[in-house]
Structures are given as structure tokens and as C-alpha cells.
Amino acid sequence: MDNRAEVREFLTSRRAKITPQQAGLPVVGQRRVPGLRRGEVASLAGVSIEYYAKLERGALGGVSPSVLDALARALQLDDAERAHLFHLAHAADGTSAGMRPRRRPGTQWTPRPALQWVLDGIRPPAIIRNGRMDLLATNHLGRAMHSSLYEREPGKVPNFARYMFFDDDARRFYSDWDTAADTCVAILRTEAGRDPYDKDMHDLVGELSTRSADFRRRWSSHDVRLHGSGVKHFHHTVVGNLELAYEGVEMVADPGLTMTIYTAEPASPTAHALDLLASWASTAITHESTMTL
Structure with a gap:
């Protein structure tokens, strides 16, 4: 499953929600878009702007948990958002396919x-x-x-x-x-x-x-x-x-x-x-x- 669009839209939407003031950054110059710039997120997460730009394009496959944690901190994600980011990363590298037991197609669950x-x-x-x-x-x-x-x-x-x-x-x-x-x-x-x-x-x-x-x-x-x-x-x-x-x-x-x-x-x-x-x-x-x- 290619979830690049989902990753891109999630990361950009979270980035747009954080103001420089909330991130503890100085406001320099006129800002054309709401929220943080890519370079600011990269700096907060401790990665290069080129690498963050690649992640925001949807390339989460193989990203280490430490980098995901750094992104979550930089974007000030809550517990639900952080879990969602990790689920998107698992889907990108294919590990989510076996993370949850699957029900047989067409089988309607009924309570025991x-x-x-x-x-x-x-x-x-x-x-x-x-x-x-x-x-x-x-x-x-x-x-x-x-x-x-x-x-x-x-x-x-x-x-x-x-x-x-x-x-x-x-x-x-x-x-x-x-x-x-x-x-x-x-x-x-x-x-x-x-x-x-x-x-x-x-x-x-x-x-x-x-x-x-x-x-x-x-x-x-x-x-x-x-x-x-x-x-x-x-x-x-x-x-x-x-x-x-x-x-x-x-x-x-x-x-x-x-x-x-x-x-x-x-x-x-x-x-x-x-x-x-x-x-x-x-x-x-x-x-x-x-x-x-």
C-alpha cells in the first residue's frame, strides 16, 4: 500500500497548526503560510531540511523510532497523533499488515x-x-x-x-x-x-x-x-x-x-x-x- 499522500497531508496539516511562538522560535520576516516552515521543523527535530522534506513528501518507510519521536516532539503531537504517525510509518514499510489479527472477509462478528x-x-x-x-x-x-x-x-x-x-x-x-x-x-x-x-x-x-x-x-x-x-x-x-x-x-x-x-x-x-x-x-x-x- 502506498500511503505517501496520507503521510504528506498529515505532516503538513500538523506543521500548519504550530506557530513559531508555540515552538519557541523568533518570528522573522513575513510568513506566507500558516504554522512552521519545513526548515524550522527540521531544526527542531534535529534533522536536515533535505531529509525532512523527503519525509514530508511521504517517504516514511524505514524511518527509525528515534526520528519519529523527534518529529512528534517538534510538531507537538498529542498521544493520538503520535500513535497515528507511527501507524503511518508501519504502513509505509509494510509492517502494519501483520500487526492486527484479520477477520475472514464476509464474516460478521457476533458476541460470544x-x-x-x-x-x-x-x-x-x-x-x-x-x-x-x-x-x-x-x-x-x-x-x-x-x-x-x-x-x-x-x-x-x-x-x-x-x-x-x-x-x-x-x-x-x-x-x-x-x-x-x-x-x-x-x-x-x-x-x-x-x-x-x-x-x-x-x-x-x-x-x-x-x-x-x-x-x-x-x-x-x-x-x-x-x-x-x-x-x-x-x-x-x-x-x-x-x-x-x-x-x-x-x-x-x-x-x-x-x-x-x-x-x-x-x-x-x-x-x-x-x-x-x-x-x-x-x-x-x-x-x-x-x-x-
Whole structure:
């Protein structure tokens, strides 16, 4: 896989974000482009300008970890960006092809019975997704929380990215849609760097890019992130506004999958709303079971 364009755009976009003042450099003369010049990055990284120019053209194959570390420091990359740079380097020299266990083409992942028992034993909403933002498994309350995604793709595996950019309902569900959209694309960009040989990811990005200008603009920014914990705001059609803290856990037994658990502050309006949601979900399941008899 030739990822030179990806490397070039990532490095130039990070260079454009760092001002000379942030890098501790004097501002000399008029600057025609934002951020640092190539020579300034080269100097900060301790490499020649010719060598850095070669790297920025996309030639990351065979670059040593020490040079990658120096680049990360010079460009003031955060943890997610640094990991992304290393993944791009692994892809450039071909080592990423064997870094993650591959699933057989056409094989749809389903949770093991014991894993589903674990999910069902978690009281607050819990979900499992992959890096392509497919919603693969939930517990009882997690499905109720994401009922709108399941309603719009009955019989299919819901995908957060398609819902985010193709369905106007997402702007209702995500109270801060812009932030949620930024996060969604950054997760996809991170996954694309981690597993550049994933055809399903390429197909998804192509579909999103073709159909959504909002996605294309965000994708071109090359932002990445580690999505571990934080607070999200939702609006559920049945119980209203939800302010939920979340914790994401990478699944060691299933590389590439993440379990996310949402929880509310005790005795808060959201905690009460989750109780109502659980009651509503139980009623809906009872009604559905009665209808099938």
C-alpha cells in the first residue's frame, strides 16, 4: 500500500497548526503560510531540511523510532497523533499488515455468549463497536438508548458514521452535533491509520466522502483522537436530554473492538431519565413478545 499522500497531508496539516511562538522560535520576516516552515521543523527535530522534506513528501518507510519521536516532539503531537504517525510509518514499510489479527472477509462478528452475559450484567447502557463505527452489540439499556439507529436500519448492523452524516435525526439525537461529528471522523481517521488494509473502511470512507460535504471537510483536516473517556449529551425521543459520562475499554480478546459504558451522576435528572428508559424498554419488549404470540 502506498500511503505517501496520507503521510504528506498529515505532516503538513500538523506543521500548519504550530506557530513559531508555540515552538519557541523568533518570528522573522513575513510568513506566507500558516504554522512552521519545513526548515524550522527540521531544526527542531534535529534533522536536515533535505531529509525532512523527503519525509514530508511521504517517504516514511524505514524511518527509525528515534526520528519519529523527534518529529512528534517538534510538531507537538498529542498521544493520538503520535500513535497515528507511527501507524503511518508501519504502513509505509509494510509492517502494519501483520500487526492486527484479520477477520475472514464476509464474516460478521457476533458476541460470544459469555460476552453477551457480561454486557447484560451491566446495569447502565453499554455497547460494543469497531473502529469503523459499526454498532455490533449492546445490553438492554444500550439498545434502548440507541433505538433510533436500529429503527432506521432494521435487520442491518447500525453504523454511527452513516447515521451521523446521512440521517437528519442525528442532529436531534446528538445535542452537540458538531462536536459529535468531529469525534466520529477523528475515530475513523485513527482507525484508518491503524489498519490501512481494511477494505471495508476504504469503502465506508468513499461512501461518506461522496455523499456528505460535512464529512469531506472534516476528513480533510486529518484530525485523530483516542476516545477513552468523557461526557456526551444526547436527546432521546422518549426520555429527553441525557448527560452521560462514558468510559471506553479496548477489548484484548477482540482486537479492534471497544466496549463503551455510559453512566449518569447519581440522583441526577439523567439518572432518573435512565430509570424511565429502562422501564420504557421493558414495556416495549413485553409488547413485542405479546405481538409475536
